[in-house]
Amino acid sequence: MNIRHATVDDAERLTALILQVERESDYLLFEPSERRLTLKEQRGQLEAIENEENTTILLAETEEGELAGYLVARGGRARRNQHIVYIVIGVLASYRGKGIGTMLFTELERWARTKGIHRLELTVVADNHQAVSLYKKWGLNKKE
Numbered sequence: 001m002n003i004r005h006a007t008v009d010d011a012e013r014l015t016a017l018i019l020q021v022e023r024e025s026d027y028l029l030f031e032p033s034e035r036r037l038t039l040k041e042q043r044g045q046l047e048a049i050e051n052e053e054n055t056t057i058l059l060a061e062t063e064e065g066e067l068a069g070y071l072v073a074r075g076g077r078a079r080r081n082q083h084i085v086y087i088v089i090g091v092l093a094s095y096r097g098k099g100i101g102t103m104l105f106t107e108l109e110r111w112a113r114t115k116g117i118h119r120l121e122l123t124v125v126a127d128n129h130q131a132v133s134l135y136k137k138w139g140l141n142k143k144e
Helices: 008-024 039-049 100-115 129-137
Strands: 002-005 056-061 067-075 084-091 119-121
Touching: 002 100, 008 039, 008 056, 008 067, 008 084, 039 056, 056 100, 067 100, 084 100, 100 129
Parallel strands: 084 119
Antiparallel strands: 002 056, 056 067, 067 084
16 A cells, blocks of 8 residues: 555545545544535645645555555644644445554654644544544544
8 A cells, every 4th residue: 555645636536535434434524425625626726735735645655656645734824723633434335344544644643743733633523433543543642
């Protein structure tokens, strides 16, 4: 498995990946078919990210070139929160439980340190035990 940063050239495959993960998960914000993410919108987002120092999208790619998961780290826009990123992560159902989340977080942590990111934030449904376990493993503490 290769973890890398997304580029504009990934727009089509990333769009398909996000929509597939949303179809397979009960825990993401958008329900299946609710999001109307277009290739043009995704390409625009990837182009914008290229100019943002505190935002990235990480991709988990198999040796065969299939995208298996993603992690979006969106940085704050104000000076007071530029050191914070909000995280969204998704992994295809057939690849869950195989360490991809751990690999994505490992690269996120490396990237964040090089960018001066000091705080990682995410929201998780309490019943999503697999995700909660991953986040606890990484020291992301539950806030009540």
